[in-house]
Each structure stands twice: as structure tokens, then as C-alpha cells.
Amino acid sequence: MKPRVPLYGRFPFGHGTPLTESLTSFVTRLSHARSNSTTDVLKYLVWPLLPEPPTEQVGWYLHRGCADFDGLGTLSRAFVRAIDQLTGRSQLALHTLLPWESFLNPGFPGALHRGAKRWCSRCFAFWHQHGIPAREPLVWRVSKVRRCPVHRTVLSHLCPSCGKQQPIMNKRVPAGVCTSRGCGELLHKGDPLLQSGDVAPEPGSDDCWDIWTAIAVGRMLSLQTEMDDHAGSFGLVRLLVESAQRLGEGKSYRLAKHLGVSYNLIYRICDGHLPRLDYFLALTMRLGEDPSEVALAPYGTLFHKPWASYGTPGQPWPPFSWSRINRRVRYSAEFRSGIGRALDAATQEDGRRSLTEIARSLETSAPGVRYHFPEKAAELARLHTARRERERVERRAAQEKAIRDAVVQLVRSGIHPIARQTFALAGMSGSMHVKWMRAIWRDQKQRCGILD
Amino acid sequence: MLNTPQQRTFAQIAEELADDEHSFPSGILPHPQFDAAMRTFHLLYSSYRMFLVVGPSGVGKDALAMSILSALNRPILDSPDLLRAVMVTAASAQGRAFSMLELWKDTLYAMNEPLVGRKHDLDGERRHTQEAPDLGLTPTQKQAKSAYDLRRYVCRAAKDRQLKLLLIDEAFAIVKTERDRSLLEQLDALRNLADAAPFRIALVSTGRILEKFESSGELARRMRVMHFPRYGSPLGTNGRPVAHSDPVADRKAHLGVFVRLQNELPESSRLKPTPHQLEDLYSLSLGCVGHLVDWCRRAIIHCHHSGRDQLRWRDFTETPLSKATLDKLRKQSDDSESKLQALCQPPAFSKPDPPPDDDPTPPVGPSPKKPRSRRKGVPHATRYGKLREAKRNGDT
Numbered sequence: 001m002k003p004r005v006p007l008y009g010r011f012p013f014g015h016g017t018p019l020t021e022s023l024t025s026f027v028t029r030l031s032h033a034r035s036n037s038t039t040d041v042l043k044y045l046v047w048p049l050l051p052e053p054p055t056e057q058v059g060w061y062l063h064r065g066c067a068d069f070d071g072l073g074t075l076s077r078a079f080v081r082a083i084d085q086l087t088g089r090s091q092l093a094l095h096t097l098l099p100w101e102s103f104l105n106p107g108f109p110g111a112l113h114r115g116a117k118r119w120c121s122r123c124f125a126f127w128h129q130h131g132i133p134a135r136e137p138l139v140w141r142v143s144k145v146r147r148c149p150v151h152r153t154v155l156s157h158l159c160p161s162c163g164k165q166q167p168i169m170n171k172r173v174p175a176g177v178c179t180s181r182g183c184g185e186l187l188h189k190g191d192p193l194l195q196s197g198d199v200a201p202e203p204g205s206d207d208c209w210d211i212w213t214a215i216a217v218g219r220m221l222s223l224q225t226e227m228d229d230h231a232g233s234f235g236l237v238r239l240l241v242e243s244a245q246r247l248g249e250g251k252s253y254r255l256a257k258h259l260g261v262s263y264n265l266i267y268r269i270c271d272g273h274l275p276r277l278d279y280f281l282a283l284t285m286r287l288g289e290d291p292s293e294v295a296l297a298p299y300g301t302l303f304h305k306p307w308a309s310y311g312t313p314g315q316p317w318p319p320f321s322w323s324r325i326n327r328r329v330r331y332s333a334e335f336r337s338g339i340g341r342a343l344d345a346a347t348q349e350d351g352r353r354s355l356t357e358i359a360r361s362l363e364t365s366a367p368g369v370r371y372h373f374p375e376k377a378a379e380l381a382r383l384h385t386a387r388r389e390r391e392r393v394e395r396r397a398a399q400e401k402a403i404r405d406a407v408v409q410l411v412r413s414g415i416h417p418i419a420r421q422t423f424a425l426a427g428m429s430g431s432m433h434v435k436w437m438r439a440i441w442r443d444q445k446q447r448c449g450i451l452d
Numbered sequence: 453m454l455n456t457p458q459q460r461t462f463a464q465i466a467e468e469l470a471d472d473e474h475s476f477p478s479g480i481l482p483h484p485q486f487d488a489a490m491r492t493f494h495l496l497y498s499s500y501r502m503f504l505v506v507g508p509s510g511v512g513k514d515a516l517a518m519s520i521l522s523a524l525n526r527p528i529l530d531s532p533d534l535l536r537a538v539m540v541t542a543a544s545a546q547g548r549a550f551s552m553l554e555l556w557k558d559t560l561y562a563m564n565e566p567l568v569g570r571k572h573d574l575d576g577e578r579r580h581t582q583e584a585p586d587l588g589l590t591p592t593q594k595q596a597k598s599a600y601d602l603r604r605y606v607c608r609a610a611k612d613r614q615l616k617l618l619l620i621d622e623a624f625a626i627v628k629t630e631r632d633r634s635l636l637e638q639l640d641a642l643r644n645l646a647d648a649a650p651f652r653i654a655l656v657s658t659g660r661i662l663e664k665f666e667s668s669g670e671l672a673r674r675m676r677v678m679h680f681p682r683y684g685s686p687l688g689t690n691g692r693p694v695a696h697s698d699p700v701a702d703r704k705a706h707l708g709v710f711v712r713l714q715n716e717l718p719e720s721s722r723l724k725p726t727p728h729q730l731e732d733l734y735s736l737s738l739g740c741v742g743h744l745v746d747w748c749r750r751a752i753i754h755c756h757h758s759g760r761d762q763l764r765w766r767d768f769t770e771t772p773l774s775k776a777t778l779d780k781l782r783k784q785s786d787d788s789e790s791k792l793q794a795l796c797q798p799p800a801f802s803k804p805d806p807p808p809d810d811d812p813t814p815p816v817g818p819s820p821k822k823p824r825s826r827r828k829g830v831p832h833a834t835r836y837g838k839l840r841e842a843k844r845n846g847d848t
Contacts, residue, residue: 006566008533009612033612035571035605044567088532172572 005088006045009033012095013135016225018149018218019123023095024066024169025136027083037171038062049082050075062169067112070096070141072104091225095138099227100220103236103295105274113143116165118155120148121191124176128186134176139218141168144278147210149218153193154210160192161185165361213281220292227295235297236280237270243287259286338362339369343376351383399437402426404444411448417441462721466756469749481712483741484705489516489680492689493654497617500676501646502653504623506662506792507680508785510742513656516680517619524617535613538562543622550625552641556602559618563609571605603641607649615651623655627664635664639674659788665795672795679792683739687789691796703734709741713748714763723763736772738782747772 007030013021031041039058047053054075056065069079080093093099097111104111118140127134139145140155147154157165162183170179178185188194220227240255244266248254252270256263261283269275275283284291339362346353355377359366370377406425410417422441489507493516496503507513517539524537540558542550560568610618620626626642627635646653655661655675665672679691683702688694707730714722725733737743750771755763773781 004535004564004613005532006564009609034566035608036567037570037572040567040570044570 005086007031007034007041007083007086008088012089012092013133014137015094016222018139018215018222019137020139020221020224021095021135022066022070022138022141023080023083023092024069025175026092026095028169028175029133029135030087032170032172032174038169039171045086046079046082049085050078052078062171063167064114066168067109067114067141070138071109071112072097072101072106073109094224094228097138097142099224099231100277100295102227102231103233103274104280105276108276110143111277112141116157117168118157119166119176119187120151120153121156121160121188121193122151122153123148124186124188125194128176128188134174136168136175137221139214139221142217142277144281145214145217147207147214149214152211152214156187156191156193159183159185159187160190209285212285216281216285216291219290220295223292223296227292231295233269233272233274235294236275236283238297239287239289239294240266240270240283259283336372339364340373340376343369343373343380347376347380347383351380351385351387354384355380396436396440399426399428400440400444402428403437403440404447407441407444407448407450411450417445417450460718462718462752462761463756465717466752470753470756481709481741481745483709485681485683486512486516486519486741488689489678490519492678493520496676496678497652497654500652502643502655503676503678504655504657504661505678505680506657506659506788508682508738508740508788509658509781510738510740510746511680511682512741513658513680514621515742517621517654517656520617521619533613535563535615537617537619538615539619539621541621543625550628550638551599552638553599553602555620556599556606559606560602560609563606563613563615565605565609568605571601599641603645607645610649610651615649618651618653619656620653621656623657624661626655627661643674659784659791662788662791662795665791677792677796679796681789682785683734683741685739685785685789687793687796691792692798693793702739706734706737706739706741706744710744710748713745717752717763718761721762723765723768725765729765729768733768736778738778738785743773743781 007027010026010029010033012023012026013019027041027046028038031038034041039062042061043058054061054065061069068075070076076096076098077093080096080098083092084090097104100111117136119136120140123137124134126132139149145155159166159178159180162178162180162185164178164180164183166179166187170177173179173184176187178187240252244250244252244255247258248256252266253263256266259266261279265275265279269283281291284294339358342358342362346358355369356366358380359369362369366377403422403426406422407417409425410421415421419438419441423437428437489505489512493505505513505516521537521539525535538559540555540562542555544550544554548554557568609615626638642653665675665677677691679687679689681687681689683706684699686693686697710730710733733744733747737747747768751763751767754771755761755767758767772778
């Protein structure tokens with residue numbers, strides 16, 4: 001009798017669909033099915049099977065390091081092999097991005113989102129309503145995807161009940177439930193996105209790009225088996241060469257100018273370098289092709305049919321400029337309004353949080369926020385700077401007073417106030433701001449008439 | 453690759469038998485009593501949630517259990533997830549008293565459950581359970597330590613593994629308690645588990661377990677008992693006396709096992725026993741196949757250590773069980789058989805059973821007329837005929 005595997009009783013969901021379950025989500029469900037925490041399973045079952053023990057703590061992998069397991073690269077491959085061994089299953093690599101290694105750059109770590117968890121509330125609500133176990137599809141984890149490929153709604157990243165972010169792998173609670181201590185609500189409960197219907201994007205809008213990306217990536221994920229066997233980089237090279245003939249009169253730099261990308265990018269791809277995921281998506285979209293067909297195209301196939309199945313019928317895709325693509329990904333109308341609300345709230349708090357903190361909590365960057373909300377950002381920056389200056393002055397005054405009291409106390413005790421004793425008596429650590437504190441200390445000693 | 457039995461030399465077989473892990477190459481030897489026990493086990497397995505297999509020491513209970521294990525976990529179901537039968541031992545390896553906690557832990561280990569000591573409590577917030585029962589429970593930080601928690605994990609693991617049978621060996625350890633009340637509680641816990649989980653529980657034990665059954669009628673009522681008899685036993689597999697016992701056939705079947713064991717050896721190494729020696733082999737192994745197999749194993753190892761490669765009767769005469777051991781084993785099996793007979797004896801019914809040849813279904817329609825005897829010269833034994841004959845003879 002063959003030995004039975006320790007992780008059993010659950011199957012990975014969504015194979016061959018856009019909502020293919022991610023491998024980390026499968027591991028989380030397996031752990032919970034066996035009443036063990038995900039941390040314990042990773043630490044005691046998975047880690048010993050990896051060729052090299054991970055350098056980080058387990059908790060770091062729950063929050064940020066899952067991209068290493070579900071993405072591209074050696075750690076992902078080792079993780080898949082370990083889970084294969086623990087579950088007795090094969091083809092678990094189809095629940096990661098490993099089948100895309102043949103046409104995407106595996107050295108680029110940004111293919112998967114490294115921040116907080118993102119989810120589609122309508123998917124969770126549907127599964128909950130129909131008694132289907134909740135899971136986390138891989139498409140929600142791809143960094144360029146901002147919408148659900150099925151419902152086309154924006155992915156949420158804050159619990160509607162407590163407003164907190166969620167780690168990517170849950171330690172103990174099942175998927176679809178808030179992990180915050182004291183909350184524990186369902187993540188789709190009370191989400192305003194549940195009330196919104198299907199989105200009808202205007203051609204050329206930011207939503208259009210978001211929906212196109214979500215559906216294209218979903219389609220690529222649904223063809224994982226074919227990707228694993230037949231995908232390659234020939235298709236993109238062939239597409240660029242053909243497009244250069246068609247659009248750039250045979251010149252690569254003219255094609256680059258037409259597409260709004262650098263010549264170096266096209267040159268390197270044609271030279272055999274594998275592109276990043278975002279470049280791959282942008283190039284295929286600009287050239288009007290289906291990314292999955294480009295990835296699966298055998299060598300020698302000519303692209304002749306315009307790909308229009310995902311856009312609005314009869315409406316051509318608008319000409320994008322490459323420099324605006326990233327901003328279009330980030331700043332849809334809904335997202336912009338969310339940033340505006342967050343800036344207003346921060347202004348009312350008298351600049352307690354900085355612009356960078358707010359941008360990080362909204363998964364964006366401070367320059368981007370400044371670009372779209374220059375006045376609000378400037379007002380917030382002014383308030384925050386004033387508040388910091390005020391706090392600095394107060395802190396310095398308090399420290400001056402503490403050091404002076406310590407010096408006076410030491411002198412009265414008949415002890416020469418050397419720096420270490422003074423700082424210890426004042427309750428300060430000498431390791432930070434040493435120069436500044438020493439300056440205060442010397443000043444106070446001079447005022448007390450003590451000379452070294 | 454393993455060698456076939458014909459290719460093995462006597463020395464190879466003896467060296468492998470010296471290691472306890474190895475048995476005879478053919479493994480479990482089927483014989484008539486074993487087949488009858490297997491049939492009865494199958495009958496009980498298909499009819500009852502929990503039952504007890506009793507038999508004297510060395511009769512082949514473990515072989516029966518292993519045979520059932522391998523039959524249920526046969527290669528057609530050799531999925532890495534599924535597990536149809538597991539066997540655990542109720543007796544503690546450290547000699548401690550029996551505890552349900554240890555039993556559940558052993559069961560989880562037998563099912564290859566991961567991280568048994570690090571499982572968390574399932575009694576979490578009920579809110580999500582009520583709203584979405586299929587989502588699973590929301591556990592708390594508390595670690596699971598009670599037997600109740602572990603029993604739930606056993607239940608859950610059995611459902612996921614699709615377990616069909618849990619064999620508990622050395623089950624007398626369960627009833628080895630002073631308090632009848634705690635014994636009943638433990639058996640209730642087992643029964644509740646068998647009701648809640650989709651598997652059957654079979655307790656395997658020697659006759660020592662019957663002592664408690666004798667004193668507790670409640671216990672005897674709850675448990676179905678199956679007997680695995682030795683050869684020459686007056687009882688059958690249902691614990692009642694055998695109607696047509698045949699000692700000669702029993703002896704032949706028992707010694708047939710010896711012949712098959714000898715066939716495992718090279719032809720030049722076999723013993724050619726006399727009828728007296730065969731009689732000794734039967735009587736000194738108490739009719740138990742397990743004792744006979746162990747005796748043969750000891751004799752082969754003794755022969756090998758003596759530098760020979762042919763069995764002699766001397767190897768057997770120097771390696772039997774001691775007289776005291778045999779007497780004890782005989783006494784134990786006699787005691788347990790008498791207890792089992794008392795336990796399984798049917799009550800006296802007011803109307804005896806009809807003979808087995810009669811048709812139990814009553815005939816439909818008017819009763820047929822009784823045919824008269826057609827033999828000539830024999831008077832009918834009727835009251836009228838007797839009276840007439842007496843009148844003719846002059847008696848009044």
C-alpha cells in the first residue's frame with residue numbers, strides 16, 4: 001500500500017477557467033481542512049521539502065512573499081514540487097504563473113501583486129449565496145489586473161466593515177472572511193460594489209483598459225495547459241516583425257514611435273529577450289491582438305485578423321501613449337474619487353498622515369496623487385510639514401528640559417555630568433540624534449557654569 | 453526485485469524469518485477456519501456499526517485483521533487521498549492505562565494526519581457557521597487538547613479519507629477499568645463516533661474482554677460478538693456449539709497448514725513427519741494456526757543456527773512452548789470459550805423451532821387432505837381403529 005499523503009481532502013478549483021485558483025489559496029484551504037494554521041503547514045511540512053530553507057520569517061510570506069510561490073522563478077518551482085509531494089497531485093504548476101515562463105521574463109518579480117489582498121466582492125457573494133467554498137483566484141493576484149474578469153467590477157482591498165487590509169494568505173480563517181482581530185466579517189458584506197451592475201465602458205476610457213487587461217489575463221489563465229505545452233516567445237517576435245512591415249515601413253524605430261514605446265524595448269524583444277508582463281500586455285493591446293493567441297502562436301504564424309472580441313463592437317481601440325498607460329491602469333474614475341476622499345479626510349485630521357502614507361495605503365504613489373490632485377496634495381503637504389515642524393519644536397523643548405534637569409540633578413549630587421550618565425538620567429537613548437543631544441548637553445552645561 | 457519462493461534457499465528463508473518483520477513468503481495462509489471467520493466478519497461488517505471479534509491467542513486474529521486491511525485498501529483504490537481501513541492498538545505502548553485521547557491520537561497518526569499536536573480548536577465563532585456552513589468554521593487561537601476535539605478531528609479526517617473500517621486491536625485494554633460506568637461511557641463514545649462517522653468499528657481481542665461482558669448485561673446487549681475458533685473448538689463463529697463437529701476434519705485442516713508451510717522450503721529441506729509427530733504438532737499447538745506457524749519459524753531458525761539445511765524432528769522438540777505456557781493458554785481458551793458459550797446461548801422459547809426441512813410459509817387455501825398409508829397389513833393408528841381392535845380381543 002502506498003503511503004497516504006498528509007494534505008488531502010480538497011481539490012484545486014477553477015482549472016481551465018479565468019478564475020483558476022492560486023496555489024497559495026489551495027494550500028490555505030488544505031491547511032484549514034486539516035485544522036492546522038497555514039503558518040504551521042508552511043513551517044513544518046513545506047519548508048523541509050524546499051532545497052534551500054527560506055530566509056524570511058513565515059509571517060512575511062503570508063503577507064508579501066506569496067508572489068514568490070505563485071509567480072515565476074526557482075522558489076515557485078520548488079514550492080510547486082513540495083506541494084505536489086504533500087498532496088500526491090500533479091499539474092499544480094498550472095495554478096501558478098510558471099507556464100508563462102516560456103514567453104515572460106522570469107527575473108521580473110512584479111508580475112504578481114505584493115501588497116495587500118484584493119478580491120471581487122461579487123464573486124465572494126455569489127459563492128457564499130450558492131454554498132460554494134470561497135477561494136482566491138490567481139487572476140486577482142496579477143499586478144496589472146484591477147478588475148474581476150467575470151463581473152468587471154473593481155477589486156476591493158479594504159474590508160467594508162473594519163476598513164483594514166488583509167494578508168494574502170490567511171493564517172486561520174477561511175477565504176472570504178476578514179482576518180482582523182475583532183472583525184471577522186464576510187469581506188463582501190456591505191460592499192457598495194455589490195449594488196453596482198455590469199460596467200459598460202466607454203471606448204478609450206481607463207475602465208476600458210482595466211477590463212481588457214482583466215479579461216485578457218483571465219483568458220491566458222484559462223489556457224494554462226496549452227501555455228505549459230506550446231507557449232513561446234516566437235509569437236510576439238513574429239508580431240513585431242510583421243507590424244514593423246505593416247506600420248513602420250519595415251523600420252523598427254518607426255514602429256516604436258507609432259506604438260509610443262522605446263526603440264530599445266522592441267530591439268531587445270526581437271533580439272531574444274523576454275518581455276515583462278506589463279510590456280507584453282501593452283504591446284499586444286496596442287497591436288490589437290489577443291495575448292493568449294500571441295503566446296500560443298507557433299513559429300511562422302502570421303497575424304492577419306484584428307482582435308476585436310473583447311472591445312466594444314464597432315469601436316476601434318484608441319491610440320494610447322505608452323507614458324500614460326501606467327497612469328491609466330492606476331487612475332480610473334472610481335479610484336480617483338477614492339483618493340480624493342482620502343485626501344479630504346487627511347486634511348481634516350490636520351496633516352497627521354503624510355501624502356506618502358496615504359498613497360501607500362491606496363496602493364499608489366505620491367507623485368501620482370500629486371499629478372491628479374495638485375491642490376489637495378499641496379495643501380496636505382503644507383499641513384503635514386507644519387505639523388511635523390511643530391512636533392519637532394515641542395520634542396526638542398522637552399528634550400532640552402529633560403537634559404537640563406538631569407545636568408542640574410547630577411551637579412547637585414556632586415557628580416560631573418558626563419554624557420552617558422546625563423542621557424541615562426534623562427531617560428534617553430544615546431544612539432539616536434547623538435550630535436543634537438550633545439549640543440544641548442554642552443549648552444546646558446555652559447548655562448550651569450560647568451566647563452570641561 | 454523479490455525472489456520467488458522457489459528460488460530461495462533454506463538459509464535465506466531462515467535469515468529472513470530470524471527478523472521478526474518478515475514472515476513466510478506466502479504471507480497469510482488461508483485455511484477453513486480462517487475462511488469461515490472471514491465470512492462471518494463480512495456479514496457483521498455489512499450489518500452492524502460496531503462489533504467484537506474474539507478468539508484465543510494465536511488463532512490468527514491479527515492475520516484476519518491484516519487480510520481485511522489489505523482487502524479494503526486494495527490497489528484499485530490506491531489513491532494517495534483515500535484510506536478505507538486503518539488498525540490501531542488500544543493497549544498503550546508505555547504500559548499506561550487506556551485513554552480515549554491516546555486512542556484518537558493513534559487513529560489520527562494511523563490516518564497520516566499532519567501536525568496532530570498543533571491542531572486548533574474548532575469551536576470558533578458560530579456566526580459564520582450559521583451564515584455559511586460550507587465556508588467552514590472560524591477557529592480560535594485555542595489549541596485542541598480534549599478527547600472531544602480529537603474525536604471530531606477523527607470524524608472529519610475519516611470523512612475526507614472515506615474511511616470504512618476502524619479496527620481496534622488489543623481491545624481488552626478498553627474494558628480494563630475498575631468502574632463499569634466509565635467503561636460504558638467509553639463504549640458509548642465509540643458507538644457515537646461510529647454513528648456520526650461513515651465507518652464501522654471492529655474491536656479485536658482475546659477472551660479476556662468477555663469478563664466484563666459477563667458482569668454487565670447492558671454491555672452484552674450493545675455489542676455483537678464474533679468468535680474466531682481454534683481447530684477442535686466446540687464453538688462455531690457465532691459462539692454457539694457446532695452441530696456437526698468433525699475432529700478428524702479439523703485435524704486434517706490444521707495439519708494442511710503445516711504442509712503448506714513446508715512447501716515454502718526447498719524440497720531437500722523438508723521434514724517428513726510420522727503420524728505420531730503430526731499428532732504432537734496438532735496437540736502442542738492447541739489447534740491454533742498462529743502457534744503452529746511460530747513453532748515452525750523457531751524450528752527453522754534453530755536448524756539454521758545448528759549449521760544444517762534440512763529440518764529434523766529434533767528442531768521441533770527443542771523449540772516448543774513450555775508446558776506451563778501451554779497449560780495457561782489452554783486454560784485461557786477453555787475459560788473464554790465457556791464464557792462465550794454462556795453469553796451466546798439462546799433463551800428457551802415456549803415453542804421450539806420447526807425442523808429446518810419444513811417450509812416455514814403456511815400453505816395458501818384449504819389444507820390438503822392427509823394421504824393415507826398405502827402399505828398393506830398395517831392398521832391405521834387411529835383412536836377408532838384401536839378401540840375396534842380392543843373390542844375384537846374382548847377388552848372393555
